[in-house]
Structure formats: structure tokens, C-alpha cells
Amino acid sequence: MNRSVKVAVIGAGVSGLSAARELQREGHRVVVFEKHHRIGGAWVYDPRTESDPLSVDPNRETIHSSLYLSLRTNLPRPLMGFLDYPFSKEETGDPRTFPGHEEVLRFLDKFADEFGLHSLIRFNTEVVRVEQIDSDWVVESNPRGSASGSQERETFEAVVVCTGHYTTPRLAKIPGIERWPGFQMHSHNYRVPEPFRGQIVVIIGLGPSGFDISREVAPIAKEVHMATKIPHGMDFKLENRDNIFYHTTIKQVYEDGLVTFEDGFSIRANAMIHCTGYRYNFPFLDTNGAVSVEKKWVEPLYKHVFPPALAPSLSFVGLTYLEAIFHVIELQSKWVARVLSGKVHLPTEEEMMISVQKDYQQLEEKGVPMDQTHCLRPFQADYKHWLAAQCGLAPLEEWRENMFAECIKNFFEKKDKFRDQWDDDYWDAIICS
Ligand code: FAD
Numbered sequence: 001m002n003r004s005v006k007v008a009v010i011g012a013g014v015s016g017l018s019a020a021r022e023l024q025r026e027g028h029r030v031v032v033f034e035k036h037h038r039i040g041g042a043w044v045y046d047p048r049t050e051s052d053p054l055s056v057d058p059n060r061e062t063i064h065s066s067l068y069l070s071l072r073t074n075l076p077r078p079l080m081g082f083l084d085y086p087f088s089k090e091e092t093g094d095p096r097t098f099p100g101h102e103e104v105l106r107f108l109d110k111f112a113d114e115f116g117l118h119s120l121i122r123f124n125t126e127v128v129r130v131e132q133i134d135s136d137w138v139v140e141s142n143p144r145g146s147a148s149g150s151q152e153r154e155t156f157e158a159v160v161v162c163t164g165h166y167t168t169p170r171l172a173k174i175p176g177i178e179r180w181p182g183f184q185m186h187s188h189n190y191r192v193p194e195p196f197r198g199q200i201v202v203i204i205g206l207g208p209s210g211f212d213i214s215r216e217v218a219p220i221a222k223e224v225h226m227a228t229k230i231p232h233g234m235d236f237k238l239e240n241r242d243n244i245f246y247h248t249t250i251k252q253v254y255e256d257g258l259v260t261f262e263d264g265f266s267i268r269a270n271a272m273i274h275c276t277g278y279r280y281n282f283p284f285l286d287t288n289g290a291v292s293v294e295k296k297w298v299e300p301l302y303k304h305v306f307p308p309a310l311a312p313s314l315s316f317v318g319l320t321y322l323e324a325i326f327h328v329i330e331l332q333s334k335w336v337a338r339v340l341s342g343k344v345h346l347p348t349e350e351e352m353m354i355s356v357q358k359d360y361q362q363l364e365e366k367g368v369p370m371d372q373t374h375c376l377r378p379f380q381a382d383y384k385h386w387l388a389a390q391c392g393l394a395p396l397e398e399w400r401e402n403m404f405a406e407c408i409k410n411f412f413e414k415k416d417k418f419r420d421q422w423d424d425d426y427w428d429a430i431i432c433s
Contacts, residue, residue, distance in 0.1 A: 003342045004028050005157040008139045010127045010284075012117075013041020014326060015162035015318030017108060018082065018333040021115045023160070026337035031156070032117070033141055035126035036064065039112050041164050043105045045069065049189040054274070055169045066166050066188045066209075066278075070216060071101045072419055074208050074411075078431060079324035079403055080104065083331075083396070085111060098419035130159055131286040137313060140284075158313045158340055161282060165319060168281040170296070171274055172204055172250075180253040180272075187275040193217045199270040202259050204250065206230055210275030215416050217273075218244050225259070225267055238415055280319070287314070296371035300356045303383070304374055305332050308352035312339045323376040323384075324404055327396065331387035344390055380404075399430045 004027045009019045012034035023030045038044060045067045052060045073080055076097045081087030087107050089095055094103035112118055122143065128151065129140040137159045140151050169186040177184075183195075187209040197220045203210055206228040215238075218224045224244045230236070236246055248262040260266040280293045290309040292299055302308050304320050317332045318325070338344040346352065363370060366378065376383055385395040411418045 002027060003340070005340050006155075007031070007158045007160060007340065008033060008127075008130075008137065008154075008156040009120075009160045009162055010130070010139075011041060011162035011164060012036075012039040012112075012121050012123075013043070013162065013164050013318075014108065015164070015329050015333070016041070016160075017112055017117055018326075018329050019160045019162055019317050019336065020117050020120050021111075022330070022333040022337040023340070024115075024117075024120065026341045026343075028158075028337065028340060030120050031154075032121040033125050033127045033139070034121050034123050035144075037123050039117070039121065040105045040108050042066065042166055043101055043108060045071075045101055045105075047191060049191060053183075053185040053189045054171065055186050055188055056171070062167060063188075064164070064167050067101050068187075068190050068209075068213065068216075069192050071212070072096070073098050073101075073104060074419075075324060075407060076403065076422060076427070078427065079400065079407070080326050081107070082111070082326055083393075085114070087326075096419070097422050097424055127284045129284050129286065130161075132288075132310065132313075135313070158315070160336055161285065161314070161316045162318055163282065165280050165321075166278045168279050169274070170277045170279045172276050174250050174253055176253040176255075179255045180259075181255065181257055182269055183271040185271070185273050187213060187273060188278070190273060193220055196221045196271055196273075198222055200267060201225070202227060202250070202267070202269045202272045203275055204272065205275035205277070206236070207275060207277065210273075213273060213275060214244055215241075223267070225261075225265075225269065227261060236415065297373035299373070300353060302346070302352040302355055303386070305336065306339075306346065306352065308349045308356070311346055311349070311352065312336070315339075320374045320376045320383075323380045324400060327400065328376065328384060328387070331384060331391060331393075334391040334393075335387055338391060399427075402430075403427060 006029045007023050009016050009032040012032050016032055020030050020032050042065050044065050046063050046065045048063055050060045050063050077087045093106055094100050124144040126142045127139055128142050131138055136155045138153055138155055140153050142151050169188045190213055193216045196217045199221050200223045201217055201221050202225045203214050204227045214224050214226055218241050226246045227250045247265050251260045251262050253259050257268045258266055259269050280298050291307045298319055300308060305315050307314055315336045318329050320328055339346055381401055388395055414421045
């Protein structure tokens with residue numbers, strides 16, 4: 001059986017472009033809604049920041065991308081292309097193996113051109129409501145500058161949500177923070193280090209953003225104090241920088257600017273950058289309670305993609321992280337396309353729910369906190385092989401897994417040089433062998 005359905009894809013970032021390509025390839029009729037004027041999503045640098053630097057004011061205008069100006073990829077090119085469309089070096093582009101963000105956007109533009117995706121996309125069109133009526137999905141959108149200026153409603157047989165999950169900040173709970181007088185910002189609104197010149201800055205979190213931002217702010221700040229959950233004894237000190245200090249999490253902050261840490265250290269600081277991650281948020285989606293983002297993950301989802309009660313007509317692509325995410329997105333997209341065409345069958349709703357519960361149990365057994373439900377590690381290899389099998393593909397080559405592991409090792413060993421001390425020749429030989 002090869003059924004063709006009318007599908008709405010929401011978002012034209014990596015996930016939406018990949019979904020559109022795979023759905024089109026499978027013979028479905030695809031409309032992509034994109035609120036921005038171009039493709040690329042998180043990879044479109046926006047120098048603007050939100051009016052509220054902490055992004056808590058519900059009336060603020062939201063900015064989608066969280067890129068800072070100096071951002072370079074934290075994965076090498078071979079892990080940031082698609083399986084059959086590699087992220088190769090171009091004669092005229094950024095020659096680095098871990099290139100700047102502009103190079104990723106150029107690659108996505110090329111990908112979209114190559115597969116004729118632009119013609120499927122309605123730009124400047126924000127989806128404001130998605131709900132199921134009978135067995136169809138009604139998508140309400142708001143085309144910016146439309147002649148009528150009014151919302152449009154259109155019916156689809158399926159919806160694939162590809163709206164990303166690095167836009168709505170998550171903040172740590174800090175006792176006393178409402179009276180702390182210093183300047184606060186979430187990394188979502190960080191672009192350049194200049195506002196922190198001469199300041200004593202506390203940075204919360206040592207994920208990729210916290211790591212990069214601390215290195216960029218330190219040369220012009222007076223001191224940088226990192227509040228982290230890293231295990232005691234792990235050494236992040238840099239040879240050439242002696243004004244970054246590592247502490248445990250923050251215990252309390254006070255009206256006079258004092259910040260105390262659980263390890264007993266305290267400092268009077270001027271500024272605080274919250275590099276504390278993001279939460280899932282689909283403000284347009286009404287599933288009548290079938291999908292929830294109340295907790296810090298999306299539930300229930302079969303294999304991070306299909307909500308059992310609404311499968312296969314509703315799906316999510318790109319929710320997982322800490323992996324070579326372009327590959328995963330591509331496999332998820334292929335799987336969705338094949339399920340919708342009837343080439344691959346999903347288990348029953350009840351069986352999918354049992355699978356979800358088993359996954360939760362597995363997280364508990366491995367001691368993984370539930371808020372990391374969509375973090376693929378340590379289950380990434382099984383997950384990718386399973387997805388590949390659903391798509392009728394052989395398991396992914398082993399070098400991909402080994403390269404990702406090497407990236408993590410390299411990050412801890414080479415610290416801020418991890419992007420520039422990468423053995424291209426060694427990996428080129430492995431890939432070609
Ligand atoms: P997005 O790229 O966020 O795209 C979502 C799209 O949906 C956007 O175009 C948005 O405008 C659109 N949209 C949202 N809501 C609506 C709506 N209601 N109606 C219509 N359109 C809508 N990944 C890596 O692999 N390597 C890296 O080095 C790396 N570095 C990163 C650094 C930072 C600071 C961040 C934030 C992320 C990084 N990532 C990295 C992860 C990155 O998010 C993914 O690579 C990828 O861009 C995710 O794509 P996506 O399509 O799922 O989401």
C-alpha cells in the first residue's frame with residue numbers, strides 16, 4: 001500500500017526541511033508553515049534580543065534563535081550533515097571542520113535548493129492553532145502582511161510538528177533572586193560579551209552555551225564564577241585564563257548583591273547569565289490533553305515521535321538531543337513519511353503506551369532524571385539502529401558513534417581548543433575505509 005496524505009509541517013528548520021523532503025519523496029502532499037521569512041530556524045542569527053533579558057515577561061515579543069555571534073558548531077561536519085547529503089567543505093565557505101553558524105545556514109540553504117523545498121513553504125506564516133476535528137487536523141495560521149489581514153484555516157490529514165525546542169528559556173530556582181539587584185540574562189538573549197565588560201559575572205550551567213559564553217566573557221570581565229553541577233574534582237581550568245572560577249550550585253542570593261554557593265564560597269556580583277536550558281513549548285497545539293508538556297518533557301510519545309492516542313496523524317520531529325541530531329532528525333522524518341504512507345505499521349495504541357512506560361522504567365534503572373527523557377544518551381545507538389530498521393536501512397556505520405564519543409572526550413581533554421585540535425586526517429581515513 002502507498003497512501004498519499006495531505007500533511008502540514010510546522011517549521012522550516014532542520015527538522016521541517018528534512019520532514020518536508022522525506023514526505024515529498026514518499027509521495028505525500030506537503031505544506032510547510034514557517035513564521036520567519038527564511039528557512040534555517042535556530043541557525044538564523046538574529047542580532048535582536050527580547051525586551052526582557054530573562055524572557056519571563058508573557059507580553060514580550062519572542063525571538064526564535066538563541067545563537068550568539070561567535071558561535072561555532074560543537075560537532076564536526078561529518079556529524080552535522082544528512083546521511084545521504086553530507087556537510088562538505090566548499091571552496092568559498094568557512095573551511096573549518098567545526099565551522100561558524102553562517103556556514104550551517106549556507107548548507108541548509110543548499111539542501112533546500114537541491115530538493116526544491118522552498119516551493120513547499122509558506123513563509124511569514126505563523127501557525128497559531130492546531131486542533132483535531134473529527135479525524136482531520138485544522139491548522140489556523142496568520143500570514144504576516146496578508147491582504148485580508150485575517151487568519152486562515154486549512155484542513156490536513158496529518159501534522160508534523162517541527163518547531164524546535166531552544167526558544168523558551170528554563171530558569172533555575174534561586175532563593176532570594178527576586179531581590180537580587182544585579183543584571184540578569186538568559187543565554188537565549190546573549191549575543192556578544194560587551195555588556196559584561198569589567199563586571200563580576202556569575203554564569204549558571206556548564207552545558208555548551210555556559211562553556212562557550214564563559215570563555216568569551218572572561219577576557220573582558222573582571223571575574224567569572226561558574227555555578228555548576230559538575231562532579232567534584234573535575235578540572236575545567238584553562239592554562240591561559242585565571243579569572244574563571246568553578247563552584248557548586250548557588251545556595252542563596254541577597255539584596256546587597258551577594259551570591260553564596262553550596263560549597264561555602266561567596267562573592268558580590270554585578271551580573272548573572274542563566275545558561276540553564278530550554279523547555280518544550282507548543283502554544284498553538286490543542287490535543288485535548290492527549291499530549292502534555294506540563295513536566296519538562298513531552299508525554300506520552302512513542303519513540304520520541306508519535307503520541308499513541310493521536311498516531312500516526314500527529315507527530316513530532318527533532319525533540320531529542322545530545323546526539324548527531326541531523327541524522328536522528330532524518331531517520332525520524334523517513335519513519336514518519338513511511339508510517340503515513342502505510343509502508344510501516346505502528347503497534348496498537350495500548351502497545352505503544354506500554355513501550356513508553358518501559359522507556360521510563362529504563363531511565364529510572366539507569367538513574368537518568370526524567371527531565372532528560374528526550375536526551376538520547378546512553379540509548380542513542382539502539383535508538384538509531386531501530387529507526388534505521390523501520391526505514392528499511394542498514395544500521396548506521398560505526399564511525400558515526402565513535403566520532404561522537406571522541407567529540408565528548410576531546411571536549412574534556414582539550415577544553416576551549418576542542419574545536420581546533422581535531423585530527424581530520426585520522427577521521428577522513430576512517431570514513432573512507
Ligand atoms: P529549529 O531550528 O528551532 O526550527 C524551528 C522552526 O520552526 C523555526 O524556523 C521557527 O521559526 C519555526 N516555528 C516555530 N514556531 C512556529 C509556528 N507557530 N508557526 C510557524 N513556524 C514556527 N546542533 C548541532 O547539531 N550542532 C551544533 O553545534 C548545535 N549548536 C547549537 C547551539 C545553540 C545555541 C542552539 C540553541 C542549538 C544548537 N544545536 C546544535 C541544536 C539545533 O537546534 C539543531 O541543530 C537544529 O537546528 C534543530 O532544528 P529544528 O528544525 O528542530 O528546530
